[in-house]
Amino acid sequence: MALDDSLRGKIRQAVADRFGAQTEFLQQLVRFPSTRGNEHTVQDHMARAMLERGYTLDRFAMDRQEIEAHPGGGEISELHSEAPIVVGIHRPRKETGRSLILQGHVDVVPPGPEDMWTTRPFDPVIKDGWMHGRGAGDMKAGVSANLFALDALRAVGLQPAATVYVQSVVEEESTGNGALMTHLRGYKADAALVPEPASENLTRANVGVLWFQFEVRGIPVHVASMGEGANAIDAAYRVVGALRELETKWNDARVDHALFSGVAKPINLNLGKIEGGDWASSVPAWCKVDCRISILPGAGAQEARQEIEACIADFARQDRFLANNPPRVTFNGFVSDGYELKPGS
Amino acid sequence: MALDDSLRGKIRQAVADRFGAQTEFLQQLVRFPSTRGNEHTVQDHMARAMLERGYTLDRFAMDRQEIEAHPGGGEISELHSEAPIVVGIHRPRKETGRSLILQGHVDVVPPGPEDMWTTRPFDPVIKDGWMHGRGAGDMKAGVSANLFALDALRAVGLQPAATVYVQSVVEEESTGNGALMTHLRGYKADAALVPEPASENLTRANVGVLWFQFEVRGIPVHVASMGEGANAIDAAYRVVGALRELETKWNDARVDHALFSGVAKPINLNLGKIEGGDWASSVPAWCKVDCRISILPGAGAQEARQEIEACIADFARQDRFLANNPPRVTFNGFVSDGYELKPGS
Numbered sequence: 001m002a003l004d005d006s007l008r009g010k011i012r013q014a015v016a017d018r019f020g021a022q023t024e025f026l027q028q029l030v031r032f033p034s035t036r037g038n039e040h041t042v043q044d045h046m047a048r049a050m051l052e053r054g055y056t057l058d059r060f061a062m063d064r065q066e067i068e069a070h071p072g073g074g075e076i077s078e079l080h081s082e083a084p085i086v087v088g089i090h091r092p093r094k095e096t097g098r099s100l101i102l103q104g105h106v107d108v109v110p111p112g113p114e115d116m117w118t119t120r121p122f123d124p125v126i127k128d129g130w131m132h133g134r135g136a137g138d139m140k141a142g143v144s145a146n147l148f149a150l151d152a153l154r155a156v157g158l159q160p161a162a163t164v165y166v167q168s169v170v171e172e173e174s175t176g177n178g179a180l181m182t183h184l185r186g187y188k189a190d191a192a193l194v195p196e197p198a199s200e201n202l203t204r205a206n207v208g209v210l211w212f213q214f215e216v217r218g219i220p221v222h223v224a225s226m227g228e229g230a231n232a233i234d235a236a237y238r239v240v241g242a243l244r245e246l247e248t249k250w251n252d253a254r255v256d257h258a259l260f261s262g263v264a265k266p267i268n269l270n271l272g273k274i275e276g277g278d279w280a281s282s283v284p285a286w287c288k289v290d291c292r293i294s295i296l297p298g299a300g301a302q303e304a305r306q307e308i309e310a311c312i313a314d315f316a317r318q319d320r321f322l323a324n325n326p327p328r329v330t331f332n333g334f335v336s337d338g339y340e341l342k343p344g345s
Numbered sequence: 346m347a348l349d350d351s352l353r354g355k356i357r358q359a360v361a362d363r364f365g366a367q368t369e370f371l372q373q374l375v376r377f378p379s380t381r382g383n384e385h386t387v388q389d390h391m392a393r394a395m396l397e398r399g400y401t402l403d404r405f406a407m408d409r410q411e412i413e414a415h416p417g418g419g420e421i422s423e424l425h426s427e428a429p430i431v432v433g434i435h436r437p438r439k440e441t442g443r444s445l446i447l448q449g450h451v452d453v454v455p456p457g458p459e460d461m462w463t464t465r466p467f468d469p470v471i472k473d474g475w476m477h478g479r480g481a482g483d484m485k486a487g488v489s490a491n492l493f494a495l496d497a498l499r500a501v502g503l504q505p506a507a508t509v510y511v512q513s514v515v516e517e518e519s520t521g522n523g524a525l526m527t528h529l530r531g532y533k534a535d536a537a538l539v540p541e542p543a544s545e546n547l548t549r550a551n552v553g554v555l556w557f558q559f560e561v562r563g564i565p566v567h568v569a570s571m572g573e574g575a576n577a578i579d580a581a582y583r584v585v586g587a588l589r590e591l592e593t594k595w596n597d598a599r600v601d602h603a604l605f606s607g608v609a610k611p612i613n614l615n616l617g618k619i620e621g622g623d624w625a626s627s628v629p630a631w632c633k634v635d636c637r638i639s640i641l642p643g644a645g646a647q648e649a650r651q652e653i654e655a656c657i658a659d660f661a662r663q664d665r666f667l668a669n670n671p672p673r674v675t676f677n678g679f680v681s682d683g684y685e686l687k688p689g690s
Contacts, residue, residue: 036624109624112627113562113630217461237582272625273625274632275620277635278457280519280637281519284616
């Protein structure tokens with residue numbers, strides 16, 4: 001159903017009228033330092049915003065057993081968030097149209113070293129039409145827009161003709177378990193919109209993602225008697241080399257994907273975090289590396305996982321040091337398949 | 346002056362008689378978890394042991410200004426120990442012989458991951474004639490021996506004919522500032538013995554040591570848009586590659602050293618500790634690496650320091666990522682020359 005021009009104009013005006021309030025609400029959201037596991041208070045804020053608008057509130061925790069049983073469930077590590085998911089439900093008096101899920105996530109990625117910020121990460125500043133602050137773009141702006149879109153409709157005396165679910169989730173940046181949990185709780189609709197920043201494109205295909213950590217252990221010795229290669233940090237970096245070869249192999253497979261063959265490097269292995277050793281003078285006895293790698297649609301997250309394990313084990317077997325100290329591989333986040341929506345789906 | 350056989354036998358017997366007590370004292374020392382900065386209580390224990398024996402106690406703090414002004418002073422970072430140095434002085438009634446310094450250090454290197462220990466690091470266990478525990482060998486056994494050697498003499502009714510200084514220092518594993526501080530306080534003697542474990546050899550030449558940290562910073566981006574080489578961890582590891590070339594160059598110089606030309610690899614660069622990035626999904630914006638490298642006698646610690654700085658700066662200039670993000674180099678521990686004692690010295 002196309003909107004007539006006059007109604008479209010009215011709605012646009014109603015959105016514009018509230019843009020100041022929407023921006024202010026976004027600033028409130030950004031002030032919550034809602035990194036992973038720290039989203040309790042921002043979710044309470046979202047719940048209050050939903051209740052104020054008269055929506056029915058459904059607030060629930062992750063069901064760990066259900067998530068673990070689902071093939072798309074991300075691994076639940078000790079860093080997994082325990083913040084609730086909140087859903088505001090708007091039901092029309094008479095259900096006639098098509099239902100809609102508006103979803104957004106309030107978890108934000110770590111701010112990194114604060115001294116690399118020009119402004120403070122959780123103190124949003126508007127400059128030249130842009131708001132600066134961790135998570136302002138990804139994706140508290142979308143979360144804010146979800147609520148204010150409905151506010152604008154109401155302001156022009158309209159309401160959706162079918163049920164709308166406004167969902168505020170967590171764990172989007174690390175496992176995807178927040179969105180999965182809304183699915184496991186039974187939420188379904190004719191359409192779902194997630195206003196994640198994606199250069200204002202509709203995304204109809206994307207890579208899957210896996211998170212894993214590998215840890216190398218080795219007998220520590222005094223540096224004066226160190227042998228070649230017996231350093232856990234060096235050994236870990238050799239493992240990275242093997243993983244880069246896997247990354248190349250997976251990228252080469254893009255030619256078989258209509259939607260990815262034109263992308264120069266759809267698969268990225270990110271060496272995201274490293275920690276190893278205790279101090280300068282001891283040959284390090286341990287090193288942990290946190291990685292994120294993407295997979296093409298159809299590659300299969302479970303198969304990819306096995307391939308990563310095999311890649312590391314195979315490399316270790318032919319490495320003098322690692323053969324005696326095989327790395328331990330842990331999947332500690334995303335285990336997500338890629339997807340491709342067929343035209344018309 | 347050679348000892349006659351009967352006296353030598355008596356002294357040996359007196360040492361043997363006290364070996365149980367000496368071992369017990371060593372166990373007490375090992376129970377103090379005296380890693381860097383945590384040597385206060387073990388130094389108090391040493392002070393009590395000196396006072397019990399009737400030695401004059403000289404207990405003093407590091408004089409930071411004096412240390413910083415001395416060319417051999419190690420860099421005083423925020424991790425530098427603030428524990429005191431304790432010296433027990435035994436003065437004879439009549440000073441006739443040659444004076445002696447008996448020095449040992451009570452700081453121990455980090456225990457590393459506790460689950461890699463068979464026994465607990467600070468709970469000394471004797472098995473098959475060996476004591477297991479962090480620092481039992483390096484060098485609380487020597488510290489204990491220093492005290493009990495004098496006890497044995499006293500037990501046979503003898504005392505040294507000149508002043509003996511029993512020195513218990515800290516910062517041996519990280520800067521050498523403990524030993525330096527005893528020197529700056531004016532301690533001198535005709536001979537000094539440091540019973541550091543060295544395969545029961547007298548060491549008459551050794552390499553110098555430098556500690557440094559370099560840090561790479563870079564603009565963080567989402568992993569999906571990462572470019573080649575813009576990862577601070579990868580960039581840090583490229584810097585390590587440049588430092589390995591410096592290590593090779595310094596090792597090649599060993600042919601000019603009579604006492605080191607026969608050693609396969611006297612210079613070791615140890616990548617001792619690494620930390621970088623915040624989590625798997627962000628391209629890391631930072632990475633810090635703690636290194637320890639040795640230098641040949643005569644190389645000059647200050648010159649070596651400049652060479653390390655130049656090596657990193659030169660490498661960074663020709664690296665696409667590092668040219669815009671030059672690593673920051675900090676010297677944060679040892680800045681020690683090597684030494685070579687000429688025969689007869």
